[in-house]
Amino acid sequence: MAYTSGPAIRPDGLGLAAGATLLALSTIWLAAPNIVATLPKPTTITLYPVADPPPPPKPQSQPQRRQAATQAQRDTHITKVPPLVETPTEVSDTRQVTDPIGPIEPVAGSGTGGAGTVEITPPKPPLLVPPRIDPRYAASFQPDYPAGEIRLGREGIVVVRVLIGTDGRVKALEPVSATSDDFLAATRRRALTSWRFQPATRDGVAYEEWKQMRVTFNLKDE
Helix, strand or coil: CCCCCCCCCCHHHHHHHHHHHHHHHHHHHHHCCCCCCCCCCCCCCCCCCCCCCCCCCCCCCHHHHHHHHHHHHHHHCCCCCCCCCCCCCCCCCCCCCCCCCCCCCCCCCCCCCCCCCCCCCCCCCCCEECCEECHHHHHHCCCCCCHHHHHHCCCEEEEEEEEECCCCCEEEEEEEEECCHHHHHHHHHHHHHHCCEECEEECCEEECEEEEEEEEECHHHC
16 A cells, blocks of 8 residues: 655745735734723822720719709700790770769868868767766675684685676676685675666667676785
């Protein structure tokens, strides 16, 4: 069997192929747009000093929290009041007001003033006369001396209040003080049976009135 080799490579064919390739690359390079790579500009970083953060506030006590809450409520309820401006008032009615009662006419036969005036005399206070002992019965005012007090040789004083009626007689008796019950009993008997007074009067009219009496029991007078 005979060996047949392939076609041989010719040097002039390689040169033509290389030239065609260079021509094609040149055409592509001329037809492509100009591409310029642009790098980003460097960024400038500026550093500023920063102060340290403030320390956290101290926890408030319960009274301080209550006071702060109360103050906040007061600030919330504050209401601004507009300033008071006084507005002048114009008086449009200048009519004179007269007394609706009218002038006082003088009363005929009364007063000593001039025309158009009346003199009013104030009423006199009532004339009061207190009750007093009727001098016709003055000798019968001393009570009888109690026999028991005479035997004991004891003296005494009795003070009583008596209600004197319009007829001058004693209608009631109230003891104020007494040395003994015997002295008081003797005074009561005498006052209700024998004491007589001139009654109290108001403008000459008799009326009932209380009067305080003092009775003395003395042995040397016996």
